[in-house]
Amino acid sequence: MKPLIALMLCAPLLAACAAAEPLQPIPGSITYGGQPRMKLTQSPPGSQLQHHFTNQWGQDVYETYIIQPDRSLKLVSREEVSPPF
Secondary structure (H helix, E strand, O other), rough: OHHHHHHHHHHHHHHHHOOOOOOOOOOOOOOOOOOEEEOOOOOOOOOOEEEEEEOOOOOEEHHHHOOOOOOOOEEEEEEEOOOOO
């Protein structure tokens, strides 16, 4: 009985995780406006690429990309850090 209740409580949370939409590029992202013209030929597919920039509100933004087999970049995570005041 208890495992059934736990499953009923966790099922909506798992469904919400699976339905999450992919991150969209924002101004300053490498892929904002499309994929970069230069292809990454030195890095193997599956490797990660870090990108740091400041957005229009002065926040530091850290993005992580994964190089795909066709050498395009996939945005997988973003962290925005407010500047200390």
